[in-house]
Amino acid sequence: MPQKGIFNAAGPCKALQDVRCLKTTIHEEDSGFQFVRTRKPEMQESYGDTSTHSSMHMMDSFIKLPTCDTPVIEKNRDLRQRRRSSLGLRGKRASSIIANGSIALPHPSISHESFFKHISEDLPEPVRMKQLLIWCAKRALDEQKMSGLGKDSRAASLARTIEEEILSDLIENKLSPSWYNRKEEDILIKPKPHPRNIENQKKIKEFEEKLSRLKEEINTWNRLETSFLSCKNNRDFENPQDIVSETAANGVLFPSEDIKLDCPIDHSELLEWLKSEKANLEFKVDRLYHSLHVIDSFTQVSNRYATQLLSNVAKAIQEREKQAQVNSGTSDINIKDVLREITRRDE
Numbered sequence: 001m002p003q004k005g006i007f008n009a010a011g012p013c014k015a016l017q018d019v020r021c022l023k024t025t026i027h028e029e030d031s032g033f034q035f036v037r038t039r040k041p042e043m044q045e046s047y048g049d050t051s052t053h054s055s056m057h058m059m060d061s062f063i064k065l066p067t068c069d070t071p072v073i074e075k076n077r078d079l080r081q082r083r084r085s086s087l088g089l090r091g092k093r094a095s096s097i098i099a100n101g102s103i104a105l106p107h108p109s110i111s112h113e114s115f116f117k118h119i120s121e122d123l124p125e126p127v128r129m130k131q132l133l134i135w136c137a138k139r140a141l142d143e144q145k146m147s148g149l150g151k152d153s154r155a156a157s158l159a160r161t162i163e164e165e166i167l168s169d170l171i172e173n174k175l176s177p178s179w180y181n182r183k184e185e186d187i188l189i190k191p192k193p194h195p196r197n198i199e200n201q202k203k204i205k206e207f208e209e210k211l212s213r214l215k216e217e218i219n220t221w222n223r224l225e226t227s228f229l230s231c232k233n234n235r236d237f238e239n240p241q242d243i244v245s246e247t248a249a250n251g252v253l254f255p256s257e258d259i260k261l262d263c264p265i266d267h268s269e270l271l272e273w274l275k276s277e278k279a280n281l282e283f284k285v286d287r288l289y290h291s292l293h294v295i296d297s298f299t300q301v302s303n304r305y306a307t308q309l310l311s312n313v314a315k316a317i318q319e320r321e322k323q324a325q326v327n328s329g330t331s332d333i334n335i336k337d338v339l340r341e342i343t344r345r346d347e
Helices: 010-020 071-081 085-089 112-118 125-147 154-171 195-233 241-249 255-261 268-328 335-346
Strands: 022-029 032-039 060-064
Touching: 112 125, 125 154
Parallel strands: none
Antiparallel strands: 022 032, 032 060
16 A cells, blocks of 8 residues: 555556557568557666566557558549549530530630630540630631731632631531541551561572572583583594683683683693602702791790890899989888878878
């Protein structure tokens, strides 16, 4: 029992701790998302002279989340997406409705480019087109009357009369601009060729050209073979050059290739040339081998000399740099220390 006159803060503090120690975790189940609230164990606190010891309490609570929007949310969303009803009343004054169903011409301050804004979107497309044509025709006729163009011209008056008749036919529904009842034209839509077919057509043309060249080459070889056989069978000719001239005349070879068939009948000169070349062939081969050996030896010697020379130059440069550092007293200085000192001075 608490003593009278002493305030016991255990109850309010315990409730405040329960509220502060709520921890929310989310678990995913088959039915949807659920919030799981878990209370942490209460910690011992002291408030003035009153000390309370609370025990550990664990309690889980599950809150089901809706898988879809409520009807009220859907209704509000539809209302937000819908346009204001007052926007559809532009140009729809009760006094402007004519008995034939057309709407009176908008105010002259409204440009003809904005007529479509004053036609209800609930009307069918042909009706909207009809209303737009009526308004534009009326505006054009009024401008012609105000400007006074064509009053003295008979052709202009006839044209204006025809325009008024067409306008009256539109208003009285004698002339319908609807495109719903028109006859469908048979439009032949040529399909776009497949890219693979285009490539195949190019390849077919390329291979046909190649095939024609091969056929022409085969025919050329056949004619050449025929002429050779006829030349072989007709060795009784007095002048062998007649065979060559006849072959060139038939178009088998080009004029620059006629010399290929001009072979000597007497082979004695050819045999003598072969014997002389054969006698000198071994000497020429040995001289060629000797030349190659000399070139290879010179290349190796020059490479060794260049390597030795470059190494000596590198050593001389290193020794000169060391001697310069010793003379200047910077031989023991590290490059890192120099760079570090430069950066410090820059800062």
